[in-house]
Amino acid sequence: MKTFRTGGIHPPESKLTGNSPIEVMPLPSELAIPLSQHLGKPAKPVVKMNDEVKKGQLIGEADGFISANVHASTSGKIKAIKPHPHPGGQYAMTVFITPDGKDEWAEGLECAPADWKRLSKQEILRKIKDAGVVGMGGAGFPTNVKLSPPPDKKIDTLILNGAECEPFLTADHRLMVESPEDIVTGLEIMASLFDGPLKIAIGIESNKQDAIETLQRYALPKQIEVVSLKTKYPQGAEKQLINAITGRVVGEGELPFDKGCIVQNIGTAAAVCDAVCRNRPLIERVLTVSGMEISRKKNISARIGTSFSDIIAFCGDMSEKTNQIISGGPMMGKAVFSLDVPVVKTTSGILFINNPALGKSMERTCIRCGRCVEVCPQGLAPWLLANVAQLRHFDEIQTLGLANCTECGSCTYVCPSGRELVHWIKYAKALVANRQKRKSA
Amino acid sequence: MISDAFIPAVSSLGAVALALGLIIHFVSKKFHVEEDPTVKLVNGILPGVNCGACGFPSCGQFAEVLVETRNSAMTCPVGGADLAAKLGEALGMTMAEPKPQLAVLLCQGNNDVARQTAEYLGIQDCWAATQAFAGPKQCRYSCIGLGSCIAWCDFGAMRLENGLIVIDNDLCTGCAACIPACPTGVLVMQDKKASRYFIACNSRDRGAATKKACDAGCTACQKCVKVCEDNAIVIEEFLARIVQDKCTACGKCIEVCPTKVNCIRLENDLKAVKQKQAS
Numbered sequence: 001m002k003t004f005r006t007g008g009i010h011p012p013e014s015k016l017t018g019n020s021p022i023e024v025m026p027l028p029s030e031l032a033i034p035l036s037q038h039l040g041k042p043a044k045p046v047v048k049m050n051d052e053v054k055k056g057q058l059i060g061e062a063d064g065f066i067s068a069n070v071h072a073s074t075s076g077k078i079k080a081i082k083p084h085p086h087p088g089g090q091y092a093m094t095v096f097i098t099p100d101g102k103d104e105w106a107e108g109l110e111c112a113p114a115d116w117k118r119l120s121k122q123e124i125l126r127k128i129k130d131a132g133v134v135g136m137g138g139a140g141f142p143t144n145v146k147l148s149p150p151p152d153k154k155i156d157t158l159i160l161n162g163a164e165c166e167p168f169l170t171a172d173h174r175l176m177v178e179s180p181e182d183i184v185t186g187l188e189i190m191a192s193l194f195d196g197p198l199k200i201a202i203g204i205e206s207n208k209q210d211a212i213e214t215l216q217r218y219a220l221p222k223q224i225e226v227v228s229l230k231t232k233y234p235q236g237a238e239k240q241l242i243n244a245i246t247g248r249v250v251g252e253g254e255l256p257f258d259k260g261c262i263v264q265n266i267g268t269a270a271a272v273c274d275a276v277c278r279n280r281p282l283i284e285r286v287l288t289v290s291g292m293e294i295s296r297k298k299n300i301s302a303r304i305g306t307s308f309s310d311i312i313a314f315c316g317d318m319s320e321k322t323n324q325i326i327s328g329g330p331m332m333g334k335a336v337f338s339l340d341v342p343v344v345k346t347t348s349g350i351l352f353i354n355n356p357a358l359g360k361s362m363e364r365t366c367i368r369c370g371r372c373v374e375v376c377p378q379g380l381a382p383w384l385l386a387n388v389a390q391l392r393h394f395d396e397i398q399t400l401g402l403a404n405c406t407e408c409g410s411c412t413y414v415c416p417s418g419r420e421l422v423h424w425i426k427y428a429k430a431l432v433a434n435r436q437k438r439k440s441a
Numbered sequence: 442m443i444s445d446a447f448i449p450a451v452s453s454l455g456a457v458a459l460a461l462g463l464i465i466h467f468v469s470k471k472f473h474v475e476e477d478p479t480v481k482l483v484n485g486i487l488p489g490v491n492c493g494a495c496g497f498p499s500c501g502q503f504a505e506v507l508v509e510t511r512n513s514a515m516t517c518p519v520g521g522a523d524l525a526a527k528l529g530e531a532l533g534m535t536m537a538e539p540k541p542q543l544a545v546l547l548c549q550g551n552n553d554v555a556r557q558t559a560e561y562l563g564i565q566d567c568w569a570a571t572q573a574f575a576g577p578k579q580c581r582y583s584c585i586g587l588g589s590c591i592a593w594c595d596f597g598a599m600r601l602e603n604g605l606i607v608i609d610n611d612l613c614t615g616c617a618a619c620i621p622a623c624p625t626g627v628l629v630m631q632d633k634k635a636s637r638y639f640i641a642c643n644s645r646d647r648g649a650a651t652k653k654a655c656d657a658g659c660t661a662c663q664k665c666v667k668v669c670e671d672n673a674i675v676i677e678e679f680l681a682r683i684v685q686d687k688c689t690a691c692g693k694c695i696e697v698c699p700t701k702v703n704c705i706r707l708e709n710d711l712k713a714v715k716q717k718q719a720s
Contacts, residue, residue: 083646085558089574091581337559337574359562392592423564426572430624434568438621 001206003230004240005249007377009410011233011331013207014167016290022174022299025314027099031073031305032084033059034092037344038132038140040066042093051078054106056281059095062129068142068345069132071281072097073303075104085338087327087347094342097305109279116185116276121193124276131275132282132345136267137161137236138328140346143268147193149257155194156260157246160187160269162204162211163229163236166329169349171286172266174299176204176211179270184218186269189276190262201225201245205235233331234408238263240377252404267348282345289315291352293322302343308350309339321354331409357418364417372411372421378404382411382421389428394435397428405429479532480508486527487517490595494518494616513537519614541633542615544598544608547643548584548627552604554656555583571624578604579654582643584627590619631685638683638690645678657700665694 036042043060047053053072060070076099084094116124129144149155160183164172176183183202191200202219204212206228216226227245229235239250241263248259256263264272267285274280283304289311290297296316308325312318326333327347343350372382380401388397402425411421487500495517497503507515511532516539517524529536561570561577567589575581586604598612599619606628617630627643640659644651648660661679673687674694683694 085575089572091575334573335559359560363564420564423569423572427564427566427569430568430572434621434624 001228001230002203002244003232003235004243004377006379007375007410008232008234008240009375009413010231011167011413013231014290015170015173015207016168017170017288017297017299018173018208020170020174020298022178022286022301025300025302025306025311027074027101027103027303028306028310029099030079030307031076031097031099031303032094032307032340032342033070033073033097033305034084034086034094034342034344035060035070036086036092037070037304037346038068038134038142040064040068040142043067043070045081045093045095047078047081047095049078049080052076052100053078053097054104056109056283057106058281062132062142066142066145068134068140069130069281070095071132071283072106073283073305074099075102075106076100085336085341087334087336087341087344089334089337109281113277114279116189116192119276124189124193127276127279128272131271131280133268133271133275134282134345135265136271136285136345136348137265138332138346138348140344143264143272146262146264147190149262153257154196154260155257155262156197157199157201157242157262158187158191158194159241159245159261159263160200160202160266161236161238161241161263162202162208162215162266163241164208164266165205165231165233165235165237166331166333166348167233168290168351169288169329170290171288171299171348173208173211175266175270175286176208177214180214180218182270182273183215183266184222184224184269185277186271186273187219187224187264188222189272190264190269199225199246201227203227203229203235203241203245205229205231207231233410234377234406237377237406237408239406252401285343285345285347287343287347288349289352290349291322291326293319293352293354295319304343304345306343307339308336308341308343311343311350312339318352319354322352323358324351324353324355326351326353331413332407363419366419367417369416371414371416375410375414377408377410378406380405382425383419385428386419386421386424389424392431394428394432398432402428402432477508480504482531483508483528486520486524486531488519488524488614490519492519492595492614492616492618494614494618508532518542519616521614542617542630543610543613543633544615544617544619544628545631545639545641546584546606546608546628547639547641548582548605549641549657550578550580550583550605550655551602551657552586555580555604556654567624576625580644580646580651580658582625582627582645583655584623585625589624590622590628593618593622638688638692638694639685640681640683642680645680647679651679660699662699664697664699668693668697 041064044063046061047059054075057072059072062069076097079096079098081095083091086092125144133143134140162172162176191198202215212228219226229244234240242248242261250259271282284301286301288299294315324335327336366383376382385400405425407422409422483504484501489500491499495503513534514537516537518539521541522538525536525538555578557577558579563573565587567585567587570576570585576585584605588601591599596612596614598609600607619628642659644658651658651660659681661676666674671687671689673684675682
């Protein structure tokens with residue numbers, strides 16, 4: 001079984017919802033759709049207050065090259081456009097829609113399935129861009145930009161990321177089992193954009209045997225390899241996945257296309273298929289609602305903009321003991337500070353956790369045990385980065401590979417002294433960026 | 442018994458030390474660089490805290506450049522007028538008087554009046570908190586209240602009180618080192634002389650949203666604008682601002698402000714500057 005070379009950890013898998021089919025969540029009474037659900041510049045609003053919008057209508061236009069379109073998730077009236085809590089932790093401009101209950105598609109979006117094989121590459125890319133498809137694994141990088149690498153970079157490997165290495169999350173898993181056709185078609189569409197021999201692979205962790213078998217049935221006739229990967233965190237991190245499947249190492253400051261690779265997420269492939277074959281913009285996504293503190297754990301398909309409180313109402317009672325609600329997985333996700341935050345294109349799960357250590361944990365001194373160095377998949381020395389960050393030596397820290405840290409959280413997970421290693425690294429990154437901004441200003 | 446081992450050890454090491462000492466003495470004489478005594482004199486006058494407020498990384502460099510260029514426009518904001526006079530005396534010229542400045546906190550949202558969103562239990566530092574979320578206070582323009590700026594102040598002028606930074610105006614020298622240390626930009630520099638009243642609020646939210654988040658926030662109600670006879674108050678982005686050149690410190694705005702002195706504050710340090718102007 002293939003895996004990446006350095007580091008990695010084995011947290012309890014806790015895939016409680018692996019066998020629960022995806023349930024479609026009913027339309028909530030209000031939708032809050034942030035204009036920034038992707039990496040890059042927020043979209044420009046193209047609607048005003050009190051406008052009537054249809055399902056799938058453009059409400060935010062991509063502003064610049066690295067940006068993405070945002071669409072109305074249902075038909076209704078624009079109630080307000082104002083800053084609102086975002087699952088990323090900050091406030092973001094958000095379009096509020098009061099649904100009219102009709103859920104009518106905008107004109108031209110209900111049309112019969114199109115044959116993508118007749119479309120030119122430009123048309124396919126334009127359709128992906130128009131539909132506002134972004135990387136649905138977490139970072140939210142606009143997919144059309146990722147699929148158009150600089151012409152001097154030769155792409156020879158296209159990888160679909162079905163590792164889903166974060167504990168608890170099963171959204172990609174269910175999508176692979178339930179809509180393998182869409183995923184394979186989406187992958188084929190993306191592969192058609194590249195000339196020359198292309199190796200296409202789907203990497204899936206070995207704890208999802210049913211997904212591996214299902215996808216093999218659909219993928220093998222189309223010369224797509226399904227690779228069974230060792231269950232190890234962070235198997236699904238872009239650089240680690242490339243290393244596991246191709247053996248190549250994406251070094252510091254390099255991007256996957258420097259090594260001839262492009263990695264896309266399972267959800268993204270399904271969204272590309274929807275966008276190109278059915279003309280559907282990205283207005284809903286599959287996510288996992290799990291954690292020990294919610295009674296009905298399930299995988300749901302929710303509209304973009306559904307608030308977390310609506311999801312709690314749909315999934316049953318949240319226990320009194322909940323002290324952390326996490327958007328994303330337990331390793332890299334973020335605790336949200338308000339239940340008003342909406343589901344966005346990159347929300348892969350919502351977890352309800354009772355963390356007994358919360359508030360009691362005290363950072364103790366590093367005992368130089370070296371466990372963080374052992375598990376770091378990027379080959380860094382997290383203890384050193386954290387120490388230097390604490391001392392605020394921001395020139396020195398950049399020479400220690402600060403930019404190479406992917407914030408996977410493996411070091412914090414193993415630290416016996418309870419040090420907030422990743423948090424210190426994030427702190428250093430923020431201050432280094434702030435200094436550079438001040439220098440250039 | 443002891444002396445047998447003791448004497449050769451001490452004498453040999455002593456000989457080495459003596460030899461090295463002679464070499465150092467010789468080298469220091471041979472390669473002696475004549476230093477301008479004025480630089481030393483100027484350096485002695487300067488505060489010696491290397492705060493960087495003058496634009497040079499250290500007081501020593503400021504002194505070197507000043508002695509070399511004799512530029513009367515070079516000022517040490519920390520030392521103020523007294524130091525400028527001393528420097529002028531030492532160099533035999535009139536130095537420009539620095540504009541004294543003060544760091545002020547545009548926020549009055551302490552733990553009693555500002556409402557919280559969530560409990561933050563991570564690393565107790567403002568920058569670390571902003572990596573997790575918009576800050577524990579509901580108002581995202583406010584002083585986060587974890588005190589990142591305290592460590593950057595070389596003069597011990599800042600302290601944390603009830604979730605809010607308090608600046609000691611007697612100790613603040615106006616070096617502006619704390620300004621880049623604040624992630625929300627709620628700390629600003631103000632001219633000491635010009636400071637009359639200022640609006641101690643940074644919230645650009647609409648009135649209703651500000652009121653919901655904090656009892657001491659400017660709701661842009663316009664009452665102070667209407668009462669001001671000098672037209673010194675303007676409202677920009679749902680936030681009142683006092684134009685310092687026009688303000689005559691009559692204090693009428695304080696009387697009408699619905700949030701009372703919480704929001705509009707008088708600069709305490711004004712007295713010292715005023716006396717100087719009178720004399």
